[in-house]
Amino acid sequence: MADKGTLTKQVFTKIQDVPPQLSPKMSEQLGPAVGETTMLAVCVDDPGGPEKLYLGRVSTPQPKAGEILIKVHATALNRADLLQRKGLYPAPPGESDILGLEAAGTVAALGVGVSGQWVLGQQVMALLSGGGYAEFVSVPEELVMLIPPHLTITQAAAIPEAWLTAFQLIHLIAKVQPGETVLVHAGASGVGTAAIQLLRLTQATPVATAGTTEKLQMTKSVGAAAAFNYENEDFAEMVLEFTNGN
Ligand SMILES: NC(=O)c1ccc[n+]([C@@H]2O[C@H](COP(=O)([O-])OP(=O)(O)OC[C@H]3O[C@@H](n4cnc5c(N)ncnc54)[C@H](OP(=O)(O)O)[C@@H]3O)[C@@H](O)[C@H]2O)c1
Secondary structure, three states: OOHHHHHHHHHHOOOOOOOOOEEOOOOOOOOEEEEEEEEEEOOOOOOOOOOOOEEEEEOOOOOOOEEEEEEEEEEEHHHHHHHOOOOOOOOOOOOOOOOOEEEEEEEEEEEOOOOOOOOOEEEEEOOOOOOOOEEEEEEEHHHHHHHHOOHHHHHHHOOEEEEEHHHHHHHHHHOOOOEEEEEEEOOHHHHHHHHHHHHHHOOOEEEEEEOOHHHHHHHHHOOEEEEEEEOOOHHHHHHHHOOOOO
16 A cells, blocks of 8 residues: 555645635634643543543644644544554554544644645645644644645545545555446445445445444445345345346
């Protein structure tokens, strides 16, 4: 698989040349106030359930060379966040141990050496190694993308991790073509529901598997042409039947 920086670059060039998005409220504070060294973040000290989460104060990150400081407006929930909260998926060494693998917000400060395309106040989304559940997050610029104009900042927060994973699988790895039928396992998952919708946009036919009736319905509600319960159906046979043996 492409590394994360290459992936965002490839996807970014496919998303087109998006004009800079400036925050509608340019008067709002762009970066941490002078002398403000702490920020609010969702913290978890002991592994466990959602009751372990609390709003705490932590050091505000400073953008290192090549990094962009983002004032976070929205973030998203991924399976990995749940695993990390339970103590089963520690942050990579040297990275923030705050939860949150994707976020959208506005450019708040630029680290030394960041390229000239970034402007304070631009609306951006970013793939993170962690740290999205906080007021600010600092990210290498190659993991930052402009938000396409047709997305809200909240919608954009769900794009960099789950949706780009689905995009990578469908377009960069499988190179799915219109008219093809694609089987999406765990079709009701975050990545699965994104994949089904992207396949429809590609004029391919998504077929899904899932483990419960509710999840089967979910896959159909987002575009699956057929969905099979792998717990109690022979999905391989049923997919062959659906595709007339192809
Ligand atoms: N989210 C991301 O951004 C991301 C990025 C890179 C890779 N991935 C990978 O993509 C896959 C889906 O991730 P997701 O975040 O979309 O997951 P998710 O929303 O949490 O859904 C995971 C689904 O997997 C199925 N499943 C099968 N066996 C399971 C088990 N032992 N434990 C938990 N779930 C199980 C379940 O559906 P059924 O009941 O229908 O089986 C479940 O709904 C994972 O393998 C993940 O590592 C995700």
